[in-house]
Amino acid sequence: MSELNLHPTAQDLLFREARTANTFTSEPVTDEQLQAVYDLVKYAPTAYNQSPLRVVLVRSDEARGRLVDLMSEGNRPKTAAAPLVAILAADNEFHEELPALLPHFPQAKDLFFADRAVREESAFLNAALQSAYFILGIRAAGLAAGPMTGFDFPAVRKEFLDDDHTPLMVVNIGRPGPDAWFPRSPRLAYEEVVTAV
Amino acid sequence: MSELNLHPTAQDLLFREARTANTFTSEPVTDEQLQAVYDLVKYAPTAYNQSPLRVVLVRSDEARGRLVDLMSEGNRPKTAAAPLVAILAADNEFHEELPALLPHFPQAKDLFFADRAVREESAFLNAALQSAYFILGIRAAGLAAGPMTGFDFPAVRKEFLDDDHTPLMVVNIGRPGPDAWFPRSPRLAYEEVVTAV
Numbered sequence A, B: 001m002s003e004l005n006l007h008p009t010a011q012d013l014l015f016r017e018a019r020t021a022n023t024f025t026s027e028p029v030t031d032e033q034l035q036a037v038y039d040l041v042k043y044a045p046t047a048y049n050q051s052p053l054r055v056v057l058v059r060s061d062e063a064r065g066r067l068v069d070l071m072s073e074g075n076r077p078k079t080a081a082a083p084l085v086a087i088l089a090a091d092n093e094f095h096e097e098l099p100a101l102l103p104h105f106p107q108a109k110d111l112f113f114a115d116r117a118v119r120e121e122s123a124f125l126n127a128a129l130q131s132a133y134f135i136l137g138i139r140a141a142g143l144a145a146g147p148m149t150g151f152d153f154p155a156v157r158k159e160f161l162d163d164d165h166t167p168l169m170v171v172n173i174g175r176p177g178p179d180a181w182f183p184r185s186p187r188l189a190y191e192e193v194v195t196a197v
Helices: A008-016 A031-041 A061-070 A073-081 A094-101 A116-140 A153-160 B008-016 B031-041 B061-070 B073-081 B094-101 B116-140 B153-160
Strands: A053-058 A084-091 A144-148 A165-174 A194-196 B053-058 B084-091 B144-148 B165-174 B194-196
Touching: A008 A116, A008 B031, A031 A116, A031 B008, A031 B194, A053 A061, A053 A116, A061 A073, A061 A084, A061 A153, A073 A144, A073 A165, A084 A116, A094 A116, A116 A144, A116 A165, A116 B116, A153 A165, A194 B031, B008 B116, B031 B116, B053 B061, B053 B116, B061 B073, B061 B084, B061 B153, B073 B144, B073 B165, B084 B116, B094 B116, B116 B144, B116 B165, B153 B165
Parallel strands: A053 B194, A194 B053
Antiparallel strands: A053 A084, A084 A165, A144 A165, B053 B084, B084 B165, B144 B165
């Protein structure tokens, strides 16, 4: 693709060859790998640099068991088997960090985000952007991500988060195992997605 | 970063050196570039492969003028000056495409997405993920993106979309011009974002 500066190997790693994995090997995912992923994707943009994404790594067997019970039935076996499972959430109180995150405009905390409903909507959108960056970051580490929205949202919030944090998705992380994916489904054509005015 | 498989040049292009641009050169952004971006990022994952992102390229002077008037004051000069401006939106009727997009499970259209409120929430989350992929895709093409949420959402919806499409953001696209960015703002530390249970 001569229109792209990104090297074809990187295109394959992040987009073309990477797939949502449904099985994993038993190789562990280390904190060092997660830290490297975070230290890459933290630079991608959010509105007002609000950076609302929070990540709960489900490391203990006890916590894993509780989470698996809250997944929809089809997601349970892979959530039980993945080397690592992460809950991605939006911090609705992100504005508390804004004076540090946006030192040239600390008033944003009160000017735009004094209202909780405004914060919740902004946190949801921007944490979703950061979730996408995180998924690609996992792929950048040579790992496969298995993002899932099939789970009991209120129960996951109650068990693992609190009123100030909204769950967005659960992500299985690891190296793909045997028969890790279905055949690639079709994508919409450019003309179906992009119009001009 | 030895924990990452992604080549450092690609890390810089997408994350470390890439920045949200506030000024642009006059070099045009072609449909061929946009098509290459889309044909890369379309492969990144969405729930049920629902692919709800829709993109309106604001190409004509007349449409540009209407959009600039709906941007918040601080965003008007750069939205007027960017070589290309795109409105990113979620298609709340994405389920109509599901039988084609998810051929192994066409029942998803009615099983999960018969309810408009369920569709709207899913479309918003998944179009936000695709917006993040799109921003990184613009960077993959060697261009700078300037995503903005400072605009009159109901008015942009009315002028450029319809009841079935929810605007998410407006993105300026082009090659960065002089003094294109502010100094990089701080990011949260790993320990502030990631916890384990």
